[in-house]
Amino acid sequence: MSTIRDVAKLAGVSVATVSRVINQKGYISKDTEKKIKACMAKLQYSPSSVARGLAGKKTDTIALLIPDITNPFFPEIARAVEDTASSYGITTLLGNCDENGVKELRYLDILKKRYVDGIIFAEHGLTWNEIHGILGSGMPIVSLDRAALSEEVSSVRVNHYQGAVLAVEHLLSIGCRRIAHISGPNHLITSANRNRGYTDTLRNAGCFDPDLVYEGDFSMECGMRVTEQLLKENEGVDGIFTSNDLMAVGALKTLIRSGVKVPEDVALIGFDGISMTQMVEPEISTIAQPIYEIGKQAVFQLIHQIEDRHELPEMTPRVLETKLIQRATTTRF
Numbered sequence: 027m028s029t030i031r032d033v034a035k036l037a038g039v040s041v042a043t044v045s046r047v048i049n050q051k052g053y054i055s056k057d058t059e060k061k062i063k064a065c066m067a068k069l070q071y072s073p074s075s076v077a078r079g080l081a082g083k084k085t086d087t088i089a090l091l092i093p094d095i096t097n098p099f100f101p102e103i104a105r106a107v108e109d110t111a112s113s114y115g116i117t118t119l120l121g122n123c124d125e126n127g128v129k130e131l132r133y134l135d136i137l138k139k140r141y142v143d144g145i146i147f148a149e150h151g152l153t154w155n156e157i158h159g160i161l162g163s164g165m166p167i168v169s170l171d172r173a174a175l176s177e178e179v180s181s182v183r184v185n186h187y188q189g190a191v192l193a194v195e196h197l198l199s200i201g202c203r204r205i206a207h208i209s210g211p212n213h214l215i216t217s218a219n220r221n222r223g224y225t226d227t228l229r230n231a232g233c234f235d236p237d238l239v240y241e242g243d244f245s246m247e248c249g250m251r252v253t254e255q256l257l258k259e260n261e262g263v264d265g266i267f268t269s270n271d272l273m274a275v276g277a278l279k280t281l282i283r284s285g286v287k288v289p290e291d292v293a294l295i296g297f298d299g300i301s302m303t304q305m306v307e308p309e310i311s312t313i314a315q316p317i318y319e320i321g322k323q324a325v326f327q328l329i330h331q332i333e334d335r336h337e338l339p340e341m342t343p344r345v346l347e348t349k350l351i352q353r354a355t356t357t358r359f
């Protein structure tokens with residue numbers, strides 16, 4: 027398929043000149059316009075949305091890159107992004123990167139060629155250089171949740187540290203003293219900050235035991251497996267804080283299968299606030315992220331960059347607050 031560059035080369039003019047003909051903007055002589063149009067016909071070049079994109083026109087398309095489509099947190103984010111974008115007449119393309127930086131770069135490469143107007147990424151796989159490369163290309167981007175944070179990149183996330191403090195203080199308030207933590211992958215900013223919140227809170231309460239901290243991978247299977255391991259390796263665990271809700275669901279399955287009474291013997295709290303925590307019995311307490319609001323604010327920030335408009339709603343702080351939702355797994359009578 028011929029590109030705008032092929033037309034420019036054949037006509038012996040710059041891409042910007044061809045772009046002016048496509049968009050009928052700016053001065054161009056009749057002869058040059060005629061020559062360019064003849065070359066476009068010869069090459070059967072059609073100025074599609076790709077060409078409009080190249081000429082700096084908006085394509086009214088954005089992309090959302092997520093790390094794990096099977097984790098309900100991210101489809102809930104995608105729902106919010108898609109709803110908000112389409113309310114502005116913008117189409118959203120979704121890419122699942124599987125926490126794989128190479129896959130993410132492949133997506134980014136395609137997206138640049140497709141001339142999307144901007145990208146929201148929740149993926150963590152990019153290095154600083156790669157992020158700066160995107161910024162250098164002039165592509166508007168917003169980082170969301172766990173994505174690598176750089177001060178030049180607009181971002182929307184919750185206060186993960188404070189959310190973990192809320193979770194542990196809640197377990198302490200119902201009498202737990204031997205509280206285990208199943209963290210997410212340690213390399214992720216979200217897991218690391220929650221782990222710090224857990225550790226600091228228990229240290230301040232004088233009941234931190236590093237043997238009760240286990241690294242997980244945010245999956246339900248891992249929640250099941252690690253809960254079995256921590257119960258086997260430690261005496262007297264009376265509370266578990268998991269760094270996300272999927273692992274809390276896994277932990278609950280193992281606790282019940284092991285004959286442990288929840289919350290009488292072991293209380294349990296997760297993190298995220300996905301609807302799955304209400305689909306199990308007993309229902310799981312959690313630290314809820316304002317998932318829909320995160321997706322909505324990410325789109326507002328991206329549109330703001332694309333349009334550089336100021337009539338959009340004033341952006342709420344980039345760091346949103348979490349909320350404790352107490353349910354059966356931490357309600358002791």
Ligand code: RIB
Pocket residue numbers: 097099171172214216217244269270271272297298
């Ligand atoms: O459950 C997926 C986790 O990955 C969430 O806690 C979210 O914050 C992301 O970091």
